[in-house]
């Protein structure tokens with residue numbers, strides 16, 4: 061196993077609140093790694109630091125040994141790490157294909173509008189091919205020319221992942237990808253994630269759906285009050301007394 065992502069002593073303070081407090085964990089290449097914890101534990105804030113959205117107060121994030129913390133998001137993305145957001149960030153007025161083309165801009169051209177309208181012939185063709193390939197992978201090929209805002213909720217979430225994946229990331233961060241999905245959509249999304257993993261992509265996922273997390277992840281890190289609470293495989297986490305306590309006050313099992 062090779063470590064692809066290292067979170068080292070990561071800390072961020074907002075005024076008097078330490079939202080993430082000397083957090084340490086590593087993600088192995090080609091795995092699905094879960095980041096869980098009760099509401100307010102600091103999961104999204106950690107994602108924000110890993111993806112370059114926030115600058116940590118101290119500590120660092122290494123991608124393949126290179127420090128990426130403190131870099132702006134677009135540079136982190138160019139290094140091969142991209143994220144999705146809890147809430148859809150699609151361009152609702154653009155078509156499904158145009159949204160996916162925006163996702164390719166990191167690879168083929170740095171400017172969003174150039175990604176859609178201004179490529180030279182060869183780059184434009186390559187970007188379009190990549191966008192269509194990714195949309196096929198996510199089951200969105202029948203919807204290429206529909207307005208993104210008109211898609212079903214499940215398809216919008218799939219498109220959010222497709223846009224992120226279009227830039228050919230080595231690591232993809234998924235923030236609550238199953239929110240608002242019905243069981244069928246969740247099953248389908250889980251299958252897509254397993255296929256991404258088979259293709260060699262590393263996935264770090266924040267999610268409250270414990271059944272999905274336990275079914276998907278190779279390894280899980282649990283946070284509580286900004287700190288690392290426990291780490292292990294799904295069965296170790298499911299039976300970990302501190303995790304059970306953090307979620308349910310010790311009353312029941314996690315999943």
Ligand SMILES: Nc1ncnc2c1ncn2[C@@H]1O[C@H](COP(=O)(O)OP(=O)(O)OP(=O)(O)O)[C@@H](O)[C@H]1O
Nearest residue numbers: 074077078079097098099100101102103104105106
């Ligand atoms: N920009 C900010 N300014 C001030 N406080 C913040 C900011 N971002 C997050 N926090 C605080 O940091 C703590 C951790 O929040 P965070 O959203 O990371 O938790 P979470 O584990 O993702 O929770 P949830 O599961 O509810 O999404 C919370 O107390 C939150 O209010």
